Amino acid sequence: MSAMLLNKEKWPEFIGKLTGKNLWAPKLEGEAMRFAPVAEDEVPELTDGNTRIPPKNIVFPQTETMYRFQLGDFEMKEPELKEEMILLGIRPCDARAMVIVDKLFSWDVDDPYYLKRRELVTLVGLACSEPGLNCFCTSLGGGPASTEGLDLLMVDLGDSYLLETITPKGEALVSEVSELLIEADTEKIKMKKKMVSESEGKIKRSVDHKGIPEGLPGLWEDPLWKSVSASCLGCGTCTYLCPTCHCFDIQDETEGFEARRCRMWDSCMFEEYTLHTSGHNPRPTRRERTRNRINHKYNYYVDKFDVIACVGCGRCINLCPVNIDIVEILRQVKEAL
Amino acid sequence: MTAENPYIPYTATVEETWYETGGDRCIKTFKVVFDDEDVRTNWNHRPGQCAMIGILGVGESMISISCSPTEGEFLRFSVMKMGKVTQALHQLEPGDKMMVRGPYGNSFPVDDWHGKQILTVGGGVGQAPLRPVVEYVKANRDKYAGLTMIYGARTSGDLCFKGEFEEMSKSDGLSCHLTIDVEEEGWGHNVGFVPQMLLDLNPSPEDTIVITCGPPIMIRFVLENLKKLGFADEQIYTTLENRMKCGIGKCGRCNAGGMYVCKDGPVFSYAVLKDIPEAFA
Amino acid sequence: MDLEQLRKTAAEVVVREDVKYLIGWKQGSYGYRVAPVFVEDASGAAELLFSPLCTANLATYLTLVEKTPLPRGQEADKRKVALLVKGCDSRAVTQLIVEHGINRDQVIVVGCPCPGVVDTEKLAEKYPEQGKPAEVEWNGENFVLLCDDKETELPRDQFLAEKCRLCRHPNPVISDITVGEPVEPWTLADDNGVEEIEGKNLEERQAYWEEQFSKCIRCYSCRNVCPLCYCQDCILDRLNPTWVNRAVNFSENTAFNIARAFHLAGRCIECGECERVCPANIPLGKLNRKMAREVRDKYGFEPGVDPEAEPFQASFKPDDPEDFIL
Numbered sequence: 001m002s003a004m005l006l007n008k009e010k011w012p013e014f015i016g017k018l019t020g021k022n023l024w025a026p027k028l029e030g031e032a033m034r035f036a037p038v039a040e041d042e043v044p045e046l047t048d049g050n051t052r053i054p055p056k057n058i059v060f061p062q063t064e065t066m067y068r069f070q071l072g073d074f075e076m077k078e079p080e081l082k083e084e085m086i087l088l089g090i091r092p093c094d095a096r097a098m099v100i101v102d103k104l105f106s107w108d109v110d111d112p113y114y115l116k117r118r119e120l121v122t123l124v125g126l127a128c129s130e131p132g133l134n135c136f137c138t139s140l141g142g143g144p145a146s147t148e149g150l151d152l153l154m155v156d157l158g159d160s161y162l163l164e165t166i167t168p169k170g171e172a173l174v175s176e177v178s179e180l181l182i183e184a185d186t187e188k189i190k191m192k193k194k195m196v197s198e199s200e201g202k203i204k205r206s207v208d209h210k211g212i213p214e215g216l217p218g219l220w221e222d223p224l225w226k227s228v229s230a231s232c233l234g235c236g237t238c239t240y241l242c243p244t245c246h247c248f249d250i251q252d253e254t255e256g257f258e259a260r261r262c263r264m265w266d267s268c269m270f271e272e273y274t275l276h277t278s279g280h281n282p283r284p285t286r287r288e289r290t291r292n293r294i295n296h297k298y299n300y301y302v303d304k305f306d307v308i309a310c311v312g313c314g315r316c317i318n319l320c321p322v323n324i325d326i327v328e329i330l331r332q333v334k335e336a337l
Numbered sequence: 338m339t340a341e342n343p344y345i346p347y348t349a350t351v352e353e354t355w356y357e358t359g360g361d362r363c364i365k366t367f368k369v370v371f372d373d374e375d376v377r378t379n380w381n382h383r384p385g386q387c388a389m390i391g392i393l394g395v396g397e398s399m400i401s402i403s404c405s406p407t408e409g410e411f412l413r414f415s416v417m418k419m420g421k422v423t424q425a426l427h428q429l430e431p432g433d434k435m436m437v438r439g440p441y442g443n444s445f446p447v448d449d450w451h452g453k454q455i456l457t458v459g460g461g462v463g464q465a466p467l468r469p470v471v472e473y474v475k476a477n478r479d480k481y482a483g484l485t486m487i488y489g490a491r492t493s494g495d496l497c498f499k500g501e502f503e504e505m506s507k508s509d510g511l512s513c514h515l516t517i518d519v520e521e522e523g524w525g526h527n528v529g530f531v532p533q534m535l536l537d538l539n540p541s542p543e544d545t546i547v548i549t550c551g552p553p554i555m556i557r558f559v560l561e562n563l564k565k566l567g568f569a570d571e572q573i574y575t576t577l578e579n580r581m582k583c584g585i586g587k588c589g590r591c592n593a594g595g596m597y598v599c600k601d602g603p604v605f606s607y608a609v610l611k612d613i614p615e616a617f618a
Numbered sequence: 619m620d621l622e623q624l625r626k627t628a629a630e631v632v633v634r635e636d637v638k639y640l641i642g643w644k645q646g647s648y649g650y651r652v653a654p655v656f657v658e659d660a661s662g663a664a665e666l667l668f669s670p671l672c673t674a675n676l677a678t679y680l681t682l683v684e685k686t687p688l689p690r691g692q693e694a695d696k697r698k699v700a701l702l703v704k705g706c707d708s709r710a711v712t713q714l715i716v717e718h719g720i721n722r723d724q725v726i727v728v729g730c731p732c733p734g735v736v737d738t739e740k741l742a743e744k745y746p747e748q749g750k751p752a753e754v755e756w757n758g759e760n761f762v763l764l765c766d767d768k769e770t771e772l773p774r775d776q777f778l779a780e781k782c783r784l785c786r787h788p789n790p791v792i793s794d795i796t797v798g799e800p801v802e803p804w805t806l807a808d809d810n811g812v813e814e815i816e817g818k819n820l821e822e823r824q825a826y827w828e829e830q831f832s833k834c835i836r837c838y839s840c841r842n843v844c845p846l847c848y849c850q851d852c853i854l855d856r857l858n859p860t861w862v863n864r865a866v867n868f869s870e871n872t873a874f875n876i877a878r879a880f881h882l883a884g885r886c887i888e889c890g891e892c893e894r895v896c897p898a899n900i901p902l903g904k905l906n907r908k909m910a911r912e913v914r915d916k917y918g919f920e921p922g923v924d925p926e927a928e929p930f931q932a933s934f935k936p937d938d939p940e941d942f943i944l
Contacts, residue, residue: 066344067344067345069393069394073393074434074436076393078342078345104587107586109585110343111343111585111587112344220614246587246589247588247589248588248589250396250582250583250588251396252395252396254394259393261344263582263583263588266589266590268589274579274580276578276579276580277419278419282579282593282615283615283618288615292592292615296589296592300594300595
């Protein structure tokens with residue numbers, strides 16, 4: 001690991017060196033921020049606050065063409081995924097989410113689409129100096145400057161960015177812009193530490209998950225599931241905006257004789273998700289579906305992959321139309337244990 | 338893309354088709370053979386496994402492979418006409434192409450059951466995953482103490498694989514007990530529900546493995562009655578079904594509790610199943 | 619608003635034997651959030667709230683209850699549901715009655731005359747949300763924000779939600795019990811949002827909606843929150859045949875959003891919930907209000923105001939205008 005310094009005066013130049021390389025950065029669209037490609041002459045400003053739409057669609061697009069074919073023919077053409085990309089300004093929680101989801105897409109059988117996209121992307125993280133109101137990453141093993149999953153971490157030190165390389169991919173990127181960088185002195189490292197600890201102090205929400213993964217099975221029939229899900233609308237906001245939610249549907253779509261098989265995000269909060277063709281639904285109400293969402297994140301995933309499938313980014317809380325709050329649900333779960 | 342993409346199906350040709358049952362939700366059986374010789378020889382499924390079968394441009398469905406590998410280098414699927422994909426599959430006739438990928442899931446541990454008496458308890462289309470076990474035991478007759486089959490359906494017209502039972506009831510050590518819900522003219526077998534039939538037969542739990550598959554309500558009462566007969570949880574096996582999309586433990590559709598039915602199932606012993614919270618949902 | 623009176627009334631309603639529960643609002647878990655609450659007993663009524671933060675239209679819950687098969691021998695719970703409504707929410711209830719989506723005698727409408735709610739996004743922009751839930755109250759013409767023992771006056775013209783500027787029915791149009799005094803309807807603002815789009819030419823409109831619909835992530839929150847989107851078998855879900863593909867792109871998203879707008883023409887009661895919940899900030903209100911305006915101007919029909927009305931899309935008069943039909 002090496003630590004370099006980029007003076008903010010050189011930011012446009014830094015960006016200029018990367019824009020030719022399929023650079024993506026957070027962009028405000030209306031009032032909602034999401035990752036978008038950076039145009040040639042554009043210089044993105046990295047602002048406080050995380051994107052509303054998580055960057056999971058970079059490695060797990062909402063709609064992914066699996067293969068194309070002609071109706072009546074049996075030749076299946078897979079997409080060529082080969083363009084490398086740089087994701088600039090991804091937050092540590094979202095990078096950590098990718099590490100968590102990697103486990104699913106690589107257990108037993110490799111998922112070629114996801115893993116290829118993961119291989120092609122370089123993650124340039126930005127440490128959080130102003131955590132959001134509903135951030136609780138520190139409760140789940142992350143933090144405002146956690147490097148898990150990142151190739152390079154940038155820390156905003158006011159008039160400069162501290163760049164910490166974490167992986168060979170990160171080093172490769174730094175070497176391409178090396179003439180813009182200077183070695184960071186210990187003073188700057190100290191500044192970073194101070195900033196990180198201040199940032200941690202600003203995180204107000206927390207989840208005490210000790211005992212929850214083991215305890216959830218015992219709460220299967222607990223009345224809390226009914227009460228926490230009573231107001232749920234059954235929409236997909238919480239799961240679609242969750243950086244670790246990864247469930248998908250597969251559908252064939254045709255236009256004339258051109259056809260493709262594609263997969264798209266799906267949500268366990270939808271009634272149709274588990275509905276059998278016979279009309280039977282093993283999760284018939286929002287109670288069962290909410291229980292599944294929490295269990296999947298805090299119990300099943302832990303059982304299978306030894307990690308909680310929640311990074312504490314707070315998006316599901318920020319955007320639930322009816323204020324269903326996972327921190328509050330987990331508090332009730334803890335209480336019921 | 339990587340050379341091996343698990344989502345890409347193989348093409349197979351439908352060799353023979355026939356209807357097992359009639360009605361709106363009729364069951365049609367397809368005997369299919371892979372077009373590629375390497376695929377044909379390398380394909381290796383075990384009794385109880387499933388495959389994703391489908392048609393390009395329509396979609397895929399997870400269907401039990403209803404033949405035993407001992408029967409030859411072909412596959413059989415017995416498909417009930419239900420939704421979009423199965424309706425389209427029902428249009429296929431000999432010579433048509435079907436897409437197949439798999440085999441998926443675990444299987445009945447038939448080779449761990451050598452020397453044992455096998456009892457299958459099936460209802461309706463639930464006989465499809467049991468049939469490979471029956472065929473496997475028949476092909477390896479000397480390795481098993483014997484096989485008893487209980488199979489029931491609403492009416493005689495709803496029974497699958499009808500032609501195959503006569504020969505079975507004649508051979509030594511294999512017995513077949515058929516039942517339908519309501520008496521019909523000319524029906525020479527039992528009348529009554531499958532769980533009751535099981536009680537009446539009163540099989541000994543000693544050195545016996547039971548496999549049951551059928552409608553959830555039947556399974557529930559069969560399990561109850563098996564307990565009455567003194568069967569231990571470890572002696573009882575069944576299969577689960579859920580909606581599936583990928584077949585390889587990624588899409589998240591099929592989880593029952595923490596289990597992916599497509600990977601950790603579809604075969605579960607009751608000893609495992611009873612602790613899976615959503616297993617009987 | 620006299621909260622004591624509201625809570626007392628609610629408590630009296632929920633203890634009735636023929637009432638299953640009362641749906642109301644309670645303080646949310648942080649910031650300016652307010653959460654729907656299902657009150658089942660008198661003590662639960664103490665949590666109830668009615669304030670300028672109560673934007674959610676609770677009429678949605680009348681049709682959102684899943685009907686699971688009853689265990690043998692068990693009878694369906696036929697008790698009534700009580701519901702707190704603002705003016706706009708009451709229009710949803712009325713429209714549901716008109717469409718036979720609900721039975722009039724299955725609901726007890728507790729009407730709360732509403733002087734208008736705040737635009738919480740605008741509020742959060744000016745006064746960022748805190749972890750601790752804040753309170754907002756009506757104060758004469760304006761609103762007042764109570765946070766950390768501080769009172770901040772919020773000018774009405776600055777913070778009133780857009781849907782309220784265009785509200786014709788601040789008093790519930792249907793109500794079994796009314797809590798609070800009727801409010802004086804106010805002068806309607808111009809619908810600048812709709813007019814702005816009407817002022818665009820075809821290409822500009824196309825470009826505008828292309829940009830908007832491209833953002834859609836198809837989370838279905840607009841559909842699910844809508845009190846009048848309650849089809850058991852929604853055309854947007856159907857796969858056999860598939861009317862709208864699951865793929866998320868401009869073309870399918872447009873089909874999705876336009877299908878919804880047309881299905882709501884003459885039915886949308888302009889509560890603005892779709893726009894409020896959209897995580898991609900698509901201005902769905904403009905789309906639905908444009909449809910509502912067409913229906914109003916051409917047919918003189920306003921949905922959700924008269925429980926005896928004939929459903930707009932199911933009625934025909936020989937002199938209906940048809941000059942717009944090509």
